[in-house]
Amino acid sequence: MQCSIFTSGNMVTAKLSGELDHHSAKSIREQIDCEVEAVQPDKLFLDFKDITFMDSSGIGLVMGRYRLMQLHGGEVIILNPSPSIRKVMRLAGLGRLAKIETSA
Template sequence: MSLQLYTKEKQVTACLIGEIDHHGAGHLREAIDEMVKRIHPDTLILDFRDVTFMDSSGIGLVMGRYRLVREWGGTVEIHNPSPSIKKVMRLAGMDRIASIHSSPPAGGASCEKTEAKR
């Protein structure tokens, strides 16, 4: 599991990569929390584009970040989850605390891979 963090004005985008399980979730929480506590974003975007597996630790990751940004009135957006991860999120009620999108975030940092132009 790895992570790339981007900031743009009052927005933090976390590009999650690989498997989100109990082994890697703690590292992700710490890294995201450090950035979020420093920036106090209006919006935290969690981009699941490159997540290949997620267990209940992923639900906890989203819930904890939601509680954190809610302290100052921020919101959480979930972008690009695979169909199976999106289903798990909806079953867990994540769509009641965060908007879930199948597209890249509008106006924010994008986790899309870009090919080098020759």
């Protein structure tokens, strides 16, 4: 599991890759929170394009970052989840907390 973080102006993008589960979520969470707390961006993009597996730990990760972004009025945007990841996100009703954008 890897996470690369890019900051540009008021936007932070975390590009995730590999398998996202309870074990791998912890270090991802710490890396993202460190950047978000320093930058306080308007938008946090979580790019799921290269995530090959995700269970409900991924939902917990998004919900936690949503709460963190809410503290300073920012929003979370989810990019490029695969069909199986979208299935877990739909079950959780994650679309109510974060915009989900899928590229064609």
